[in-house]
Amino acid sequence: xxxxxxxxxxxxxxxxxxxxxxxxxxxxxxxxxxxxxxxxxxxxxxxxxxxxxxxxxxxxxxxxxxxxxxxxxxxxxxxxxxxxxxxxxxxxxxxxxxxxxxxxxxxxxxxxxxxxxxxxxxxxxxxxxxxxxxxxxxxxxxxxxxxxxxxxxxxxxxxxxxxxxxxxxxxxxxxxxxxxxxxxxxxxxxxxxxxxxxxxxxxxxxxxxxxxxxxxxxxxxxxxxxxxxxxxxxxxxxxxxxxxxxxxxxxxxxxxxxxxxxxxxxxxxxxxxxxxxxxxxxxxxxxxxxxxxxxxxxxxxxxxxxxxxxxxxxxxxxxxxxxxxxxxxxxxxxxxxxxxxxxxxxxxxxxxxxxxxxxxxxxxxxxxxxxxxxxxxxxx
Amino acid sequence: xxxxxxxxxxxxxxxxxxxxxxxxxxxxxxxxxxxxxxxxxxxxxxxxxxxxxxxxxxxxxxxxxxxxxxxxxxxxxxxxxxxxxxxxxxxxxxxxxxxxxxxxxxxxxxxxxxxxxxxxxxxxxxxxxxxxxxxxxxxxxxxxxxxxxxxxxxxxxxxxxxxxxxxxxxxxxxxxxxxxxxxxxxxxxxxxxxxxxxxxxxxxxxxxxxxxxxxxxxxxxxxxxxxxxxxxxxxxxxxxxxxxxxxxxxxxxxxxxxxxxxxxxxxxxxxxxxxxxxxxxxxxxxxxxxxxxxxxxxxxxxxxxxxxxxxxxxxxxxxxxxxxxxxxxxxxxxxxxxxxxxxxxxxxxxxxxxxxxxxxxxxxxxxxxxxxxxxxxxxx
Numbered sequence: 006x007x008x009x010x011x012x013x014x015x016x017x018x019x020x021x022x023x024x025x026x027x028x029x030x031x032x033x034x035x036x037x038x039x040x041x042x043x044x045x046x047x048x049x050x051x052x053x054x055x056x057x058x059x060x061x062x063x064x065x066x067x068x069x070x071x072x073x074x075x076x077x078x079x080x081x082x083x084x085x086x087x088x089x090x091x092x093x094x095x096x097x098x099x100x101x102x103x104x105x106x107x108x109x110x111x112x113x114x115x116x117x118x119x120x121x122x123x124x125x126x127x128x129x130x131x132x133x134x135x136x137x138x139x140x141x142x143x144x145x146x147x148x149x150x151x152x153x154x155x156x157x158x159x160x161x162x163x164x165x166x167x168x169x170x171x172x173x174x175x176x177x178x179x180x181x182x183x184x185x186x187x188x189x190x191x192x193x194x195x196x197x198x199x200x201x202x203x204x205x206x207x208x209x210x211x212x213x214x215x216x217x218x219x220x221x222x223x224x225x226x227x228x229x230x231x232x233x234x235x236x237x238x239x240x241x242x243x244x245x246x247x248x249x250x251x252x253x254x255x256x257x258x259x260x261x262x263x264x265x266x267x268x269x270x271x272x273x274x275x276x277x278x279x280x281x282x283x284x285x286x287x288x289x290x291x292x293x294x295x296x297x298x299x300x301x302x303x304x305x306x307x308x309x310x311x312x313x314x315x316x317x318x319x320x321x322x323x324x325x326x327x328x329x330x331x332x333x334x335x336x337x338x339x340x341x342x343x344x345x346x347x348x349x350x351x352x353x354x355x356x357x358x359x360x361x362x363x364x365x366x367x368x369x370x371x372x373x374x375x376x377x378x379x380x381x382x383x384x385x
Numbered sequence: 386x387x388x389x390x391x392x393x394x395x396x397x398x399x400x401x402x403x404x405x406x407x408x409x410x411x412x413x414x415x416x417x418x419x420x421x422x423x424x425x426x427x428x429x430x431x432x433x434x435x436x437x438x439x440x441x442x443x444x445x446x447x448x449x450x451x452x453x454x455x456x457x458x459x460x461x462x463x464x465x466x467x468x469x470x471x472x473x474x475x476x477x478x479x480x481x482x483x484x485x486x487x488x489x490x491x492x493x494x495x496x497x498x499x500x501x502x503x504x505x506x507x508x509x510x511x512x513x514x515x516x517x518x519x520x521x522x523x524x525x526x527x528x529x530x531x532x533x534x535x536x537x538x539x540x541x542x543x544x545x546x547x548x549x550x551x552x553x554x555x556x557x558x559x560x561x562x563x564x565x566x567x568x569x570x571x572x573x574x575x576x577x578x579x580x581x582x583x584x585x586x587x588x589x590x591x592x593x594x595x596x597x598x599x600x601x602x603x604x605x606x607x608x609x610x611x612x613x614x615x616x617x618x619x620x621x622x623x624x625x626x627x628x629x630x631x632x633x634x635x636x637x638x639x640x641x642x643x644x645x646x647x648x649x650x651x652x653x654x655x656x657x658x659x660x661x662x663x664x665x666x667x668x669x670x671x672x673x674x675x676x677x678x679x680x681x682x683x684x685x686x687x688x689x690x691x692x693x694x695x696x697x698x699x700x701x702x703x704x705x706x707x708x709x710x711x712x713x714x715x716x717x718x719x720x721x722x723x724x725x726x727x728x729x730x731x732x733x734x735x736x737x738x739x740x741x742x743x744x745x746x747x748x749x750x751x752x753x754x755x756x757x758x759x760x761x762x763x764x765x
Binding site: 009011013015016017018019024025027028029030031032033034035036037064065066067068069072099100103104105192194200201202203221222223224225227242243244245246247248318324326 | 389391393395396397398399404405407408409410411412413414415416417444445446447448449452479480483484485572574580581582583601602603604605607622623624625626627628698704706
C-alpha cells in the first residue's frame with residue numbers, strides 16, 4: 006500500500022471535514038439558507054483578505070478572476086506595467102493584450118524578481134500607467150514578489166496595484182488595506198484548501214473608481230453587478246454552491262488556527278523544505294525571496310525533472326509538479342500550502358531521497374529529514 | 386421532522402453516490418489520473434449532447450458559457466436575432482449588447498414562444514444575421530422553444546443557431562447534430578444533477594468556422610484554446626476538478642438508465658405535475674409547449690406567489706422557486722429535472738395542496754395526486 010498524497014502547488018488537499026461538508030444535500034442559492042451561509046463567508050473572507058472591502062466570489066478558476074480584474078478597471082488603449090518573471094506573469098500580459106491594453110513589461114529571468122525601485126523608475130519614465138500588475142507568489146518559479154514594496158510605490162498615486170494572490174492568500178501575509186493593494190485576486194484551491202472552481206476579487210476604493218470609467222466589455226465578470234448582489238448576501242449569477250459551503254468550513258478552520266499562525270506555519274514548512282532540499286545538495290530554483298507556498302527545485306545535473314515527478318507518482322503515489330513552459334524538464338515543484346503540516350514535509354523529503362537514489366543520484370539518506378527537523382525543533 | 390427537499394428549477398438535488406464520489410481526495414488535473422477520468426467524461430458528454438463534436442467544459446456557471454458562445458463566434462457590429470420570451474432570453478440580449486453585437490429581438494410575451502416561421506421571416510427581412518440565439522427550455526416561464534424548427538430554418542444557411550440548453554440537456558431531446566444546432570450551451574446543475582460550477586459549450590463546424598473570424602476579445606473563455614486542451618484530455622485552465630469527478634458518476638447513471646428513458650422520465654414527471662396542478666384549478670404559466678424540466682404555475686387570484694414559495698419552505702422544508710423579474714409574485718415554479726422521480730412529484734403536489742389550503746384556498750385534497758397517479762399508471 007502506498008498512500009495517495011497530493012503535494013503539488015495547487016490544487017491542494019481538501020480536509021476530510023470540508024469534503025464531507027460539501028457532500029451535504031445541495032441547497033438553492035436564492036434562499037434564507039444560502040444567505041445565512043454567505044453572511045458568515047463574507048465576513049470571513051474580509052478577514053483573510055485583510056480588507057474592509059467586500060470580497061467578491063466568482064464561479065471560475067483564478068485566471069477568470071485575473072481577467073475580471075483587467076476588464077473591470079481598464080479600457081482598450083490604456084497602458085499598464087506588468088511584473089513578468091514566470092508563467093503567471095506571462096498570463097497578466099496575455100490577458101491585457103487580448104483586451105487591447107498596452108503592457109510595459111517589467112521582466113526578470115524566471116527564478117528572479119523585480120525590485121520595487123524598478124517599478125518606481127518605470128512609473129517615472131512612463132506617464133499615465135494605469136496599473137501595475139503582479140503576482141504575489143509566482144508559483145511557476147517559487148518566488149515571492151515584493152508586493153509591499155510595489156504598493157509603497159503606487160500608494161497615493163493614480164496608479165493601481167493589482168495583485169494575483171492565487172497562491173499566497175492565506176499563505177503569505179498580504180494585508181491588502183494596510184499595504185494599499187488596490188485589487189487582490191485569489192482562488193479556492195491553494196491556501197483556502199478547497200477544490201478549484203471559485204475565485205475572488207477584492208477591490209479597494211481606487212479600483213472601484215477605475216471601474217466607473219472602464220469601458221472594456223464584460224458581462225459574466227461584471228464586478229459592479231456582482232457587488233450589488235454581494236452586499237445583499239446574494240450572488241449575481243448561480244454560484245458554485247458546494248464550494249461556498251466548503252469555504253465556510255475552511256474559514257472557520259483558519260479563524261481557529263489564527264491567520265498569523267497560518268502564515269507562521271507556512272513559513273516553517275517552506276524553510277524546512279528548502280533546508281531539506283539543500284541538505285541533499287540540490288539547488289533552489291528561486292534566486293529571489295522564495296514563496297512560502299511551494300519550493301521549486303532545480304533538477305540535478307543530467308536529470309530530467311519530469312523523471313522526478315514521474316517517480317514520485319509511480320513509486321510513491323505522490324503527486325508533485327514539474328516545470329511549466331520553458332522550465333519543463335528543469336524544475337520540480339513541491340507544494341506545502343493550505344492543508345499542509347510538518348509531517349507532510351517529512352514525507353515529501355523522505356520520498357525525494359528515495360526518488361533521487363532510484364535515479365542514480367548519490368544520497369545521504371536522512372540528511373534532508375535532519376535538516377527539516379532542525380527547523381521544526383525551533384521554538385515558534 | 387420535515388425532510389429537506391430541493392425542488393427548484395436548478396440547482397437540483399445531487400445523488401448521494403455522486404456527492405460521495407466528489408468527497409474523495411482531491412486529485413491534480415495535470416496527471417494520468419485526471420486524463421483517465423476525462424477520457425470517460427469526454428466520451429459521455431458527446432453522447433448526452435448527441436454530437437460528434439467535442440464538448441468543452443468550463444469552470445463557470447451557465448451564463449459564463451453563454452458569454453463564451455457569443456465572444457467566440459461573433460464580432461462587434463455583427464447582427465444576431467434573439468428569441469426573447471423570458472429572463473434567459475433577456476440574458477442573450479444583454480450579453481450581445483455588452484459586447485457591441487446588434488440584436489434583432491424576436492420577442493413574445495412571457496409564457497409564450499416564437500414560431501419557427503417568425504425566425505424564417507426575420508432572416509428573410511434582415512440580411513446578414515450571423516446567428517439566431519435561443520433558449521431550449523426557458524426556465525423563467527417553463528416554456529420549451531421550438532429548437533428543432535429554428536434549426537430547420539438555419540440549417541444550410543450561413544446563420545448559426547446558438548442554443549442555451551442549460552435546463553434542457555439530459556431532460557428534453559436535443560439531438561445537436563441531427564437537428565443541426567451549431568452551438569449548444571449547458572450547465573452542471575440541472576439535468577446533469579451536479580452542483581453548479583461547470584458549464585459546457587459544444588460547437589459544430591459552422592460555429593468553429595465563425596470562431597476563426599470572431600474578433601471579440603476573450604481569454605478565459607477562449608474556446609479554440611480550450612479545444613486544444615480537450616483533444617489532449619486536458620483542460621486549458623484549472624478545471625473544477627471535484628465537479629468533473631462527479632460528472633463521471635452522473636454520465637454513468639445516464640448511460641445505465643438510457644438517454645431515451647431519461648427523456649421519457651422527464652416527460653412523465655412534467656405531465657403528471659401539470660395534471661396535478663390543473664386538477665387543483667390552477668393555471669399553467671406556459672401558454673406554449675411546456676418544458677419537461679419545470680412547471681411554472683400562475684399564482685391563484687389574490688395570492689402572492691412568494692407566499693406559496695415561503696410556505697413550501699417554512700412549513701414543509703421544501704425549496705421551490707418564485708417568479709423572476711416582472712414575474713415576481715405572479716408565478717411559482719416546481720422543478721422536476723435531473724435527480725427527480727415519480728414520488729418526488731407526489732410529494733411536491735401533496736405539499737401544494739397543504740400550502741394552498743393554509744393560504745385559504747379551497748382544496749379538494751388528493752385531487753392533484755389522483756391526476757398525477759393516472760399519468761404514472763400509463764404504460765410507458
